[in-house]
Amino acid sequence: MIKTKYIGLILVVLGFTACNSPEDVMPPVDNETAPELEAGTANFEKYVSVGASLTAGYSDFGLFIAGQENSFPNMLASQFEKVGGGDFTQPLVSDNTGGILVGGTPVRGYRLTFNSEIPGPQPLNEFLAGLGAPVPPITTEAGVNIGSDFNNFGIPGxxxxxxxxxxxxxxxxYYARIASAPTATVIDDAIAQNPTFFTLSDIGAADVLGYALSGGDDSDPITDVATFNGSLGIIVDKLTANGAKGVIANVPDILSVSHFTTVSHNPVPLDAATAAYLNSMNAYGAYNAGITQAYAFLVANTPLTQEMADEEIAKRTIAFAEAPNNALVIMDEDLRDLTALNPALVNLRQATPEDLILLTASSEIPKGVGVSTPMGDNFVLTPEEQNNINDAAMGYNLGIEAVAQAKGLAVADLKSVIEEASTNGIAFDDYFLNTDLVFGGLVSLDGVHLTARGYALMGNTFLKAIDETYGSNFEASGNLMKAGDYPTAYSPTLE
Structure with a gap:
């Protein structure tokens, strides 16, 4: 391992103003003149939510009681109650650790927390141990079934x-805790509650998220569009079979949230001596020479032109400099395979601004990964891999629009909300939210799931879609969630 000074990903430099600077805020509703709340043609008597982690209230890389209580379906139920909605019960976990056990062994560890004196989010147990404080045990056991008589069927993953x-x-x-039988299906357990109204969310997002979080390394493939559309059709047919109405959320651009945008492609400072060593024949100089030699052979013996070879050589040549912003060395499976000519010529290049470095890489870079050793495919999304995600999400959204139109259902446009938040920021009452990690106010510490305030904004998107499709007036009557009622961070000492 070459000793060098790597940039610290100190997240506090991202700024403290992102979620505390009101701009272009909509004027509040005057409740004295607002119309009385009406349900329109929707019947909220029995509301059931179906979805994945966002539906469950997953936040900070964990599912815990406080997060579940701030799930957007629970928020919606509190508004539906005002116009005839009934009780809304959730399969609450046993504690606020964020973890879950299978046979006494954690299969999901502690939730993340944050302290401005520490560089970046860290697991709750490490944070508390560092303070010398007692660490609460993980007590939620998946093997203990708590029944299936619930309204929220948000199943993370x-x-x-x-x-x-x-x-x-x-x-x-998470489903094992509430399945009605070992052979049950989530959707059949949900419709067994006889819903009169439903929400279906983060369907589609979960179908590309695993691929994205694994850097597109093929360990967690994207669901093909045909399989997605077939599954969606069955789910919606079952939910609407008895006349229930509802809302389906479309698929946002998951690559615009902070898990994929926080770490730069070029975060490595090097002094002159270290840069010179990395460029020498003892390090990447030998690789560069081998690349040049391999392409000379290909030009001489295959239809490859010199112009094409020069372009590929330039893309693959690895060079460091005395500078504060050297690019990471990454694996790229879409490069021409040269290992048949020389097994040492694996598919390496330096990252560009078009590559997305995953948040999980932030703990590896200080160890020399991406410099003295290449960064694995599981830490990077190349443009080709990003296109795979975007193409699938586009296909999913076309399917969602078609099913919603055919069934007369509302569509919650989460795609536009996340796009606005990631591009310019988005006003929410007296706050201005964006997708920055820690301080943006919208995305939780895992860089993917939402804060409680983010879920409130998501819930309002559903209420506005319900108003538009079913003639209710949640927005006009002043019955949207209020940003100030929901936090952007949870205390590490939640009871």
Whole structure:
């Protein structure tokens, strides 16, 4: 390992104003002149929510009681109650650690927390141990079934086809807790509650998220569009079979949230001596020479032109400099495979602004990963991999629009909300939210899921869609969630 000074990903430099600077804020509703709340043609008597982690209230890389209580379906239920909605029960976990056990062994560890004196989010147990404080045990046991008589069927990790798969409880500890039988399906357990109104959310997002979080390394493939559309059709047919109405959320651009945008492609400062060593024949100089030699052979013996070879050589040549912003060395499976000519010529290049470095890489860079050793494919999304995600999400959204139109259902446009938040920021009452990590106010510490305030904004998007489709007036009557009622961070000492 070459000793060098790597940039510290000190997240406090992202700024403290992102979620505390009101701009272009909509004027508040005057409740004295606002119309009385009406349900329109919707019947909220029995509301059931179906979805994955966003539906469950997953936040800060964990599912915990406080997060579940601030799930957007729970927020919606509080508004529906004002116009005839009934009780809304959730399968609350046993504690606020964020973890879950299978047979006494954690399969999901502690939630993340943050302290401005520490560079970046860290697991709750490490944070408390560092303070010398007692660390609460993880007590939620997936093997203890608590029944299936609930209104919230948000199952973290569930993809579209998982909702209709018999026996899925055997593969997902969150569903195992509430499955009505070992061979049950999520959607059948949901419709057994006889919903009169439903929401269906983060279907589609979960189908590409695993691929994105694994850097597109093929360990967690994207659900093909045909499978997604077939599953979606079955789910919606079942939910609407008895006349229930509802809302489906479309798929946002998951790559615009902070898990994929926080770490720069060029975060490495090097002094002259270290840069010179990395460029020498003892390090990447030998690789560069081998690349040049391999392409000379290809030009001489294959149809490859010199112009094409020069372009590929330039893309693959690795060079460091005395500078504060050297680019990371990454694996790229879409490069021409040269290992048949020389097994040492694996698919390496330096990252560009078009590459997305995952948040999980932030703990590896200080160890020399991406400099003295290449960064693995599981830490990077190349443009080709990003296109795979975007193409799938586009296909999913076309399917969602078609099903919603055919069934007369509302569509919650989460795609536009996340796009606005990631591009310019978005006003929410007296706050201005964006997708920055820690201080943006919208996205939780895992860089993917939402804060409680973010879920409130998501809930309002559903209420506005309900107003538009079913003639209710949640927005006009002043019955949207208020930003100030929901936090952007949870205390590490939640009871």
């Amino acid at each position: 569930a993809r579209s086809f998982h909702f209709i798969a018999p026996g899925y409880a055997g593969a997902n500890p």
